[in-house]
Amino acid sequence: MSALLCVRNLNVRFGDTLAVDDVSFDLPRGGALGIVGESGSGKSVTCRALMKLLPQTAMIDGSVEFDGQNILEASETTLNTLRGKRIAMIFQSPASHLDPLMRIGDQVAETLRKHTDLKGREVLKEVRRLLEVVRIPEPDRWAKAYPHQLSGGMKQRAMIAGALACKPDLLLADEPTTALDATVQKSVLDLLVDLRRTQGLSMIFVSHDLGAVARVCEDVIVMRKSKVVEAGKTRRVIDAPQHEYTQMLIASHPDRLTLHTPQAAAHAPPLIEARGVQVRYGGRSLIDIISKRDGGFPAVKGADFTVQAGQTLGIVGESGSGKSTLARALVGLVKPAQGEILYKGKPAQPSGRNRALYLRDVQLVYQHPYEALSPRMRIRDAIAEPLRRHRLCPTNEVPARVADLMKQVDLEPMLGERLPAQLSGGQCQRVAIARALAMDPQVLIADEVTSALDVTLQAQVMDLLIRLQKERGLTMIFISHDLAVIRRLCNAVIVMRHGEIVEAGPTADVFDHPTQEYTRTLIDAIPHLQEAAL
Amino acid sequence: MKTLRFIVSRLVQSVPVLLGVSIVTFLLMVNTPGDPIRLLVGIRASDETIAIIRDRYGLDDPILSQYFTYLGNLLQGDLGASLRFKVPVSELIAQFYPVTLFLVIYSIVLILPPVIALSVWSAKRPNGVADQIIRILGVVGLAMPVFWVGLLFARFFGVTLGWFPVSGFGTTIPEHFRHLFLPSLTTAIWVVPILTRNLRSALLDEMNRDYVLAGMSKGLGASQVFRTHVFPNSVLPTLNLFAVIVAYLLGGSVIVETVYAVPGMGKLMVDSILARDYFVVQGATLVFALTTIVVMLSVDILSAFIDPRVNS
Numbered sequence: 001m002s003a004l005l006c007v008r009n010l011n012v013r014f015g016d017t018l019a020v021d022d023v024s025f026d027l028p029r030g031g032a033l034g035i036v037g038e039s040g041s042g043k044s045v046t047c048r049a050l051m052k053l054l055p056q057t058a059m060i061d062g063s064v065e066f067d068g069q070n071i072l073e074a075s076e077t078t079l080n081t082l083r084g085k086r087i088a089m090i091f092q093s094p095a096s097h098l099d100p101l102m103r104i105g106d107q108v109a110e111t112l113r114k115h116t117d118l119k120g121r122e123v124l125k126e127v128r129r130l131l132e133v134v135r136i137p138e139p140d141r142w143a144k145a146y147p148h149q150l151s152g153g154m155k156q157r158a159m160i161a162g163a164l165a166c167k168p169d170l171l172l173a174d175e176p177t178t179a180l181d182a183t184v185q186k187s188v189l190d191l192l193v194d195l196r197r198t199q200g201l202s203m204i205f206v207s208h209d210l211g212a213v214a215r216v217c218e219d220v221i222v223m224r225k226s227k228v229v230e231a232g233k234t235r236r237v238i239d240a241p242q243h244e245y246t247q248m249l250i251a252s253h254p255d256r257l258t259l260h261t262p263q264a265a266a267h268a269p270p271l272i273e274a275r276g277v278q279v280r281y282g283g284r285s286l287i288d289i290i291s292k293r294d295g296g297f298p299a300v301k302g303a304d305f306t307v308q309a310g311q312t313l314g315i316v317g318e319s320g321s322g323k324s325t326l327a328r329a330l331v332g333l334v335k336p337a338q339g340e341i342l343y344k345g346k347p348a349q350p351s352g353r354n355r356a357l358y359l360r361d362v363q364l365v366y367q368h369p370y371e372a373l374s375p376r377m378r379i380r381d382a383i384a385e386p387l388r389r390h391r392l393c394p395t396n397e398v399p400a401r402v403a404d405l406m407k408q409v410d411l412e413p414m415l416g417e418r419l420p421a422q423l424s425g426g427q428c429q430r431v432a433i434a435r436a437l438a439m440d441p442q443v444l445i446a447d448e449v450t451s452a453l454d455v456t457l458q459a460q461v462m463d464l465l466i467r468l469q470k471e472r473g474l475t476m477i478f479i480s481h482d483l484a485v486i487r488r489l490c491n492a493v494i495v496m497r498h499g500e501i502v503e504a505g506p507t508a509d510v511f512d513h514p515t516q517e518y519t520r521t522l523i524d525a526i527p528h529l530q531e532a533a534l
Numbered sequence: 535m536k537t538l539r540f541i542v543s544r545l546v547q548s549v550p551v552l553l554g555v556s557i558v559t560f561l562l563m564v565n566t567p568g569d570p571i572r573l574l575v576g577i578r579a580s581d582e583t584i585a586i587i588r589d590r591y592g593l594d595d596p597i598l599s600q601y602f603t604y605l606g607n608l609l610q611g612d613l614g615a616s617l618r619f620k621v622p623v624s625e626l627i628a629q630f631y632p633v634t635l636f637l638v639i640y641s642i643v644l645i646l647p648p649v650i651a652l653s654v655w656s657a658k659r660p661n662g663v664a665d666q667i668i669r670i671l672g673v674v675g676l677a678m679p680v681f682w683v684g685l686l687f688a689r690f691f692g693v694t695l696g697w698f699p700v701s702g703f704g705t706t707i708p709e710h711f712r713h714l715f716l717p718s719l720t721t722a723i724w725v726v727p728i729l730t731r732n733l734r735s736a737l738l739d740e741m742n743r744d745y746v747l748a749g750m751s752k753g754l755g756a757s758q759v760f761r762t763h764v765f766p767n768s769v770l771p772t773l774n775l776f777a778v779i780v781a782y783l784l785g786g787s788v789i790v791e792t793v794y795a796v797p798g799m800g801k802l803m804v805d806s807i808l809a810r811d812y813f814v815v816q817g818a819t820l821v822f823a824l825t826t827i828v829v830m831l832s833v834d835i836l837s838a839f840i841d842p843r844v845n846s
Binding site for chain 1: 743744745747748749750751752753754755756758762763766767840841842843
């Protein structure tokens with residue numbers, strides 16, 4: 001079998017930085033190759049270079065041969081007859097890669113109108129067929145919808161439909177499942193596997209998640225710092241990684257991490273208790289008041305739970321399940337419409353009068369580390385801010401306290417002078433944690449703190465949280481869509497869906513003997529390393 | 535159906551705004567210094583005459599009942615009468631408003647093509663030669679005071695070259711076009727740079743969006759991606775700024791109308807203020823507010839048509 005795609009000594013340079021350094025690989029017709037690496041490893045740039053879809057500032061060297069045709073030397077006109085028709089691409093965040101002002105059907109049809117002779121009704125029929133192929137229910141209805149009306153998974157399917165429109169030979173998938181919930185991720189991966197089989201599609205699958213790659217691809221290359229560090233059959237790479245980086249990557253996968261036994265919580269009165277907490281977004285309109293309806297949209301419909309001192313409670317659920325809203329209600333960022341929150345047995349009003357006092361004990365760490373820090377504030381000042389604002393220590397001791405906090409979260413003292421943009425995601429998340437710890441809180445609420453991070457960083461941040469909890473006796477509420485992470489960290493877990501708690505209990509019970517169908521689907525959707533395609 | 539509901543709800547929302555406007559214009563009247571009656575009857579009238587007239591005009595009634603009388607009159611289209619011209623204010627507005635409307639629409643026609651052409655040209659190669667020149671010209675256009683540009687044009691095109699008349703409105707439609715060319719051009723000189731800047735930066739923002747990359751990956755080519763994706767997405771922010779400017783212009787481009795002696799709302803307003811013709815000022819303010827509301831409403835509805843996310 002001859003190679004469909006043949007890449008030799010590919011180099012991509014942006015100014016002085018070498019983004020892709022001497023990458024070579026072959027992709028046989030009908031094959032699937034995974035490119036694994038962390039953010040900044042050059043995997044996405046490699047993928048885009050295959051279509052010569054890089055900004056003009058990029059200097060590309062080497063050769064990319066697709067079906068005997070040299071892509072890098074082809075003219076823009078020639079490339080535009082290949083792009084979309086013979087090589088198609090799907091992207092990480094379907095939300096931003098779809099034009100918000102264009103109907104889904106039209107975006108799928110765009111490729112057809114450009115590359116085929118189909119006209120009018122035939123185009124509509126083909127769009128309908130494509131939406132059916134990617135298993136979008138009621139294709140006629142959704143073809144007329146705009147992107148914002150679709151869920152994340154549906155948007156990704158629509159994007160795949162657009163990519164498949166002209167029956168391409170090669171599909172480039174750039175982190176297609178990273179932005180999706182676990183169950184949706186699984187269904188999209190299944191769809192890709194299925195498309196490979198039924199449509200004879202060759203595929204290049206770029207991801208930071210080796211588990212996802214293992215599900216789709218038989219071959220894999222591992223990239224780090226612009227270079228390929230390891231290449232081979234997926235099965236072999238996972239079972240016997242040669243390079244030390246690959247070994248670390250595999251060791252960081254939630255599958256391979258040792259289960260941490262959370263410290264047992266003493267049977268004491270609960271530290272935090274939520275009773276029938278209900279949160280609504282959007283106010284009541286005049287019509288709602290007249291008809292005595294509650295109005296708005298219920299994001300959390302009555303949540304009850306307790307957290308003992310020293311315990312770690314996990315809250316899992318997919319996007320839109322209300323888990324982040326619940327966290328926000330606990331720190332008073334949104335006001336519950338009904339129900340109450342008890343702290344140390346007394347009713348607390350997180351958004352009420354004693355807010356400042358309450359927040360000293362209960363701190364929230366946010367999902368996106370870059371967005372949670374002011375881009376114009378030096379790290380040192382960001383950590384010092386709560387100390388100064390709440391006069392937690394005398395002014396002359398602030399620098400020493402900041403240095404101490406930075407040490408606790410393993411940040412080099414010299415980083416204090418930097419701005420958030422000059423730090424990596426993992427470092428930023430440590431800064432955010434240090435800032436929360438500055439208050440010396442009893443309770444730390446971590447809202448998806450690991451989901452924006454690469455696997456190795458994710459493992460490090462988890463280790464940090466485990467260590468901090470041991471050292472400080474922190475009580476934690478850990479919110480995540482990632483069950484593997486929850487399983488590793490938490491004593492107890494609650495599963496949320498559509499704003500309701502569907503299942504709750506000790507972690508081991510919930511994971512090993514789930515009573516709800518929904519919990520079972522969530523658990524089944526965890527990507528495992530063992531599922532490598534053969 | 536959804537769009538219709540959106541329009542109706544926006545219309546309902548503008549009712550309280552209108553009420554607020556009527557309260558403000560009413561208070562404006564009540565609190566202005568000087569006595570309108572004095573102006574009406576002259577300084578030599580006796581106190582009794584004044585008392586009779588005050589009574590006839592209801593000026594001694596409680597303020598709330600005066601307001602409701604005023605509101606009732608407004609609803610019937612009665613804005614009072616001009617003290618200066620002794621004709622109903624509504625008649626005056628009916629006479630002056632179309633001139634301003636003509637001027638504004640004419641200006642828009644002169645403004646939009648260069649805005650689109652220049653901003654697209656600038657955005658194609660940011661910081662290129664064309665972009666730099668357009669930016670410098672824009673700063674020059676913004677920096678020149680409107681009255682000065684007006685005088686300059688009147689002198690050069692009107693007097694030296696004799697191409698266009700420098701004042702008035704004319705009587706036939708072709709004459710209107712000739713008379714209002716210089717005023718419209720003068721307006722365009724400061725509006726074009728503002729909108730060009732705005733649209734250029736919107737275009738540059740949108741050109742870096744992910745969907746542009748996605749469009750390129752479909753083989754659409756740069757120009758088709760620009761036409762079908764980038765441009766429609768860039769228009770919205772500029773449209774809102776455009777609406778603010780149009781509303782402002784409809785309130786009467788006071789300077790332009792004064793320089794070219796165009797009989798429009800701006801000129802009417804200024805003259806009436808100077809002559810203490812309170813009812814005309816009041817009526818014109820009300821019309822200005824109403825115009826702003828109508829323009830904003832139409833832009834909101836237009837935005838809802840362009841962007842499906844607006845009304846959901």
